[in-house]
Amino acid sequence: MTQRQNPNYTESISSECTKLRLDYDNCFNKWFKDVFLANDGENELGNEKICEPEFNKYHECLFKAIATIDEESSTSATDSDGKPRGLMESIKEAEKEVLEFEKKK
Template sequence: MASISPECTELKRQYDECFNKWYSTKFLQGDVTPECDDIFRLYRGCVWKAIKEKNVDQLINDARKERPFKDDEEVDVEGSSSS
């Protein structure tokens, strides 16, 4: 499956491959040590860049104003927790 932006698709493929390998060979065996964080951060950055370029970030912010998180935890538009 392609990503939100063609520029992000290769990073998505790399992350999916890393995650699926980690999940099947490590996580299911009880090893929860993360192994794909670096590629995930790169992919997430690419996705958020595309979201901003397409002005989807404003739609996300508007939706969050209309329907705040139930636990009152504030999350910024880029997905990191601020509490």
């Protein structure tokens, strides 16, 4: 799927991650259409790991890109330039909160 084929398509945060994002999106959309929407209610879908390899590759690429943005912004950004500050720290804090929430379930 390319930008021309899907007018709602947007680039990933990093150009290196764009193909990985498309791989994950295509996998998930295929599963959603062919499995989830086709489910007649008789079979439970369970807790299967949908497109986990594609998601993990994309996730890893995103974290590398965010770490690079953090490094660049911490060494060259000023308050007035509008670059993101501490993005990786915010993501790590959010992940901790999600893990704590899941532990309480």
